[in-house]
Amino acid sequence: MCGIVGYYGKRNVPEVVLNGLKTLEYRGYDSSGMAFAGKNGLSIIKSVGKIKELEEKFKNNPINGTVGIGHSRWATHGVPSEVNAHPHIDCKNKIAVVHNGIIENFMELKNELIAKGHKFVSDTDTEVIVHLIEDNYTDNFEEAFKKSVPLLRGAFAIAVICADCPDTIFFARMKSPLVIGIGRGETFLASDVVAFLDYAREVVYIDNGQLGFIKKGKISMFDFDGNPIKYKTSMVLWDAEMAKKNGYKYFMLKEIYEQPECLAKTINGTIRNNDFYLPNFNIPVEHLKKIRRISIVACGTAYHAGFLGKYFIEELAKLPVDIDVASEFIYREPIISDDTLFIAISQSGETADTKEAVVKARKFGVKTVAVTNVVGSSITREVDGVIYTNAGFEKGVAATKSFTTQVLVMYVIALYLAKIREMISEETLLEYISELSSISQKIEIILQHKNIENIKMIARMYQNCRDFLFLGRNVNYPLALEGALKLKEISYIHAEGYAAGEMKHGPIALIDENCPVVVIMTKSKLYEKVISNVKEVAARKGLVIGIASEGDDTAKTVVKNLIKIPDASPYVSAILSVIPLQLLSYYIADVRGCDIDQPRNLAKSVTVE
Numbered sequence: 001m002c003g004i005v006g007y008y009g010k011r012n013v014p015e016v017v018l019n020g021l022k023t024l025e026y027r028g029y030d031s032s033g034m035a036f037a038g039k040n041g042l043s044i045i046k047s048v049g050k051i052k053e054l055e056e057k058f059k060n061n062p063i064n065g066t067v068g069i070g071h072s073r074w075a076t077h078g079v080p081s082e083v084n085a086h087p088h089i090d091c092k093n094k095i096a097v098v099h100n101g102i103i104e105n106f107m108e109l110k111n112e113l114i115a116k117g118h119k120f121v122s123d124t125d126t127e128v129i130v131h132l133i134e135d136n137y138t139d140n141f142e143e144a145f146k147k148s149v150p151l152l153r154g155a156f157a158i159a160v161i162c163a164d165c166p167d168t169i170f171f172a173r174m175k176s177p178l179v180i181g182i183g184r185g186e187t188f189l190a191s192d193v194v195a196f197l198d199y200a201r202e203v204v205y206i207d208n209g210q211l212g213f214i215k216k217g218k219i220s221m222f223d224f225d226g227n228p229i230k231y232k233t234s235m236v237l238w239d240a241e242m243a244k245k246n247g248y249k250y251f252m253l254k255e256i257y258e259q260p261e262c263l264a265k266t267i268n269g270t271i272r273n274n275d276f277y278l279p280n281f282n283i284p285v286e287h288l289k290k291i292r293r294i295s296i297v298a299c300g301t302a303y304h305a306g307f308l309g310k311y312f313i314e315e316l317a318k319l320p321v322d323i324d325v326a327s328e329f330i331y332r333e334p335i336i337s338d339d340t341l342f343i344a345i346s347q348s349g350e351t352a353d354t355k356e357a358v359v360k361a362r363k364f365g366v367k368t369v370a371v372t373n374v375v376g377s378s379i380t381r382e383v384d385g386v387i388y389t390n391a392g393f394e395k396g397v398a399a400t401k402s403f404t405t406q407v408l409v410m411y412v413i414a415l416y417l418a419k420i421r422e423m424i425s426e427e428t429l430l431e432y433i434s435e436l437s438s439i440s441q442k443i444e445i446i447l448q449h450k451n452i453e454n455i456k457m458i459a460r461m462y463q464n465c466r467d468f469l470f471l472g473r474n475v476n477y478p479l480a481l482e483g484a485l486k487l488k489e490i491s492y493i494h495a496e497g498y499a500a501g502e503m504k505h506g507p508i509a510l511i512d513e514n515c516p517v518v519v520i521m522t523k524s525k526l527y528e529k530v531i532s533n534v535k536e537v538a539a540r541k542g543l544v545i546g547i548a549s550e551g552d553d554t555a556k557t558v559v560k561n562l563i564k565i566p567d568a569s570p571y572v573s574a575i576l577s578v579i580p581l582q583l584l585s586y587y588i589a590d591v592r593g594c595d596i597d598q599p600r601n602l603a604k605s606v607t608v609e
């Protein structure tokens with residue numbers, strides 16, 4: 001979703017802002033703009049479409065300044081257009097603002113400001129911020145900013161510059177992420193650390209209810225009542241290389257190939273010396289022993305990882321698990337007793353609905369845990385404990401390595417609870433733990449050239465199909481949902497995931513000789529039943545693409561196309577089976593010529609409700 005960049009320092013200011021915007025392209029956007037303040041006052045440039053169009057425009061009209069802010073906009077209030085693109089400016093063309101989030105009381109403020117004579121030009125909620133500051137500005141801009149921010153309601157991360165103080169960037173945060181990067185003699189502001197990873201690793205995470213300014217590189221921070229705040233710096237461990245494609249056509253492909261390494265890191269971050277190693281989990285064992293229910297909440301792909309977690313925890317730890325999509329959870333009336341452990345899963349740690357779900361769960365007095373990939377993300381500040389997925393920076397909009405590492409963490413949680421609740425023997429536990437060390441190698445096998453060529457061939461065969469079905473039972477059911485989601489989001493082919501046993505209750509009506517049906521049919525206790533489902537599809541001329549375990553001789557007799565994965569326990573198989581699903585979606589989207597890293601209408605992290 002929208003991205004913010006700000007810069008003060010010795011480098012070419014427009015170049016740094018533009019590069020930052022390019023790095024944030026993965027977040028999803030439809031228009032962009034930059035503003036600079038310097039000796040010639042305020043200058044602005046905006047464009048609809050890709051950042052390269054903004055860059056082209058900038059080449060023909062090179063503006064500059066001593067401080068700069070930039071923005072990539074994902075439209076919420078008002079269509080994507082130059083007028084609605086940020087930065088927005090005040091009536092006197094002195095102040096510029098960029099904003100992520102939604103100002104909920106913008107209509108009320110707008111009406112008051114219009115009554116006072118302010119002229120609005122856009123349909124956005126953001127424009128109200130700049131007129132509000134203008135209205136409060138007489139001679140001290142800092143005071144005007146401090147007075148204006150607390151009047152805003154909703155979610156916002158904002159950056160502001162003013163022609164009267166061309167060495168300062170003002171900022172404020174409420175619910176939308178914002179971070180400061182400290183380099184040598186230069187300071188950055190961004191909605192995401194990757195915007196400045198090339199230049200700075202020391203960061204200050206701005207918290208909700210904080211505002212401040214960066215004046216000649218010096219940071220001052222206050223709460224919304226104007227009280228000064230001491231800020232803490234921390235170091236980002238992510239490498240700038242992670243934000244580069246390294247020869248892969250798309251980030252998504254690079255990230256698929258990174259999975260063996262990411263999973264190895266996640267294992268190392270959760271299990272050491274054959275025992276659990278959960279340094280930030282923070283929930284005492286005594287408390288966990290009293291837990292009688294688990295509630296899991298997440299969105300999209302993370303929800304599918306949570307759904308797998310339900311199967312794992314119920315089967316291994318014998319605890320009942322509720323699973324909800326966050327946007328539903330926050331507006332229904334869940335019944336949560338205080339012996340529940342609440343788990344929120346979010347790659348970014350910034351998804352608005354998931355964060356709200358944690359806030360809601362806390363009201364029931366339960367312990368909360370986040371499974372996230374981003375150290376310092378908002379969700380980590382809302383929960384009692386965290387388990388990091390260690391997938392590294394994920395730039396592809398379609399989640400891949402974050403999913404497999406989330407599934408792994410859910411498996412580790414299930415095993416941990418099983419151990420604490422004495423539902424698993426020491427011997428079986430060690431067997432499962434030791435199997436984890438083979439995951440990376442098994443994924444490497446799936447990624448071997450001959451297997452990739454097989455998947456590419458299947459992708460070419462079915463690239464023009466209008467609809468796909470994905471089927472699976474038990475742990476393979478959430479995978480069917482994930483396979484369908486991946487395909488629709490990057491290739492725009494309609495796809496549905498179903499529990500294979502549900503097929504005869506409706507979806508079977510869709511099956512004909514034009515409908516590919518991807519069946520995850522790895523060895524499991526329900527294997528025979530899945531084979532029956534495959535036969536039902538085949539009998540109606542459906543085109544079955546099977547994902548089956550190595551050594552399964554039955555599978556090849558009943559399916560049209562077969563993708564083999566190495567044999568493993570059903571838990572580890574769930575991690576392995578998703579790799580061909582990711583690859584199949586990727587190659588179908590690629591042959592269809594889709595922009596895989598920037599699928600239409602999608603944003604990497606959905607920071608508004």
Ligand code: F6R
Nearest residue numbers: 300301302346347348351398399
């Ligand atoms: C799908 C995808 C989304 C995210 C969802 C949650 O490929 O990426 O469905 O999984 O928006 O995002 P996080 O995990 O950041 O909360």
